[in-house]
Amino acid sequence: xxxxxxxxxxxxxxxxxVLFLHxxxxxxxxxxxxxxxxxxxxxxxxxxxxxxxxxxxxAVKELNNAS
Numbered sequence: 001x002x003x004x005x006x007x008x009x010x011x012x013x014x015x016x017x018v019l020f021l022h023x024x025x026x027x028x029x030x031x032x033x034x035x036x037x038x039x040x041x042x043x044x045x046x047x048x049x050x051x052x053x054x055x056x057x058x059a060v061k062e063l064n065n066a067s
Contacts, residue, residue: 007057015050022047 008016014036021027021035022043029043036042 003061007054007061010057011050011053015046015053018043018046019050 008019011019018032018036021032022029027035029040029047032043033040
């Protein structure tokens with residue numbers, strides 16, 4: 001849990017907000033878009049990129065731990 005917290009802190013503010021709103025709070029992409037004054041595709045792309053960054057950061061962490 002602490003590792004996830006550390007990783008999410010490295011995301012941009014928008015990416016972290018979209019991730020938490022969608023995955024933890026259950027907001028739809030439409031709702032998130034309205035909150036940010038952006039399109040639904042903004043929310044979807046931001047979430048996709050946040051997950052992609054988290055996977056990459058986790059892979060690097062695992063490589064470092066394996067050494």
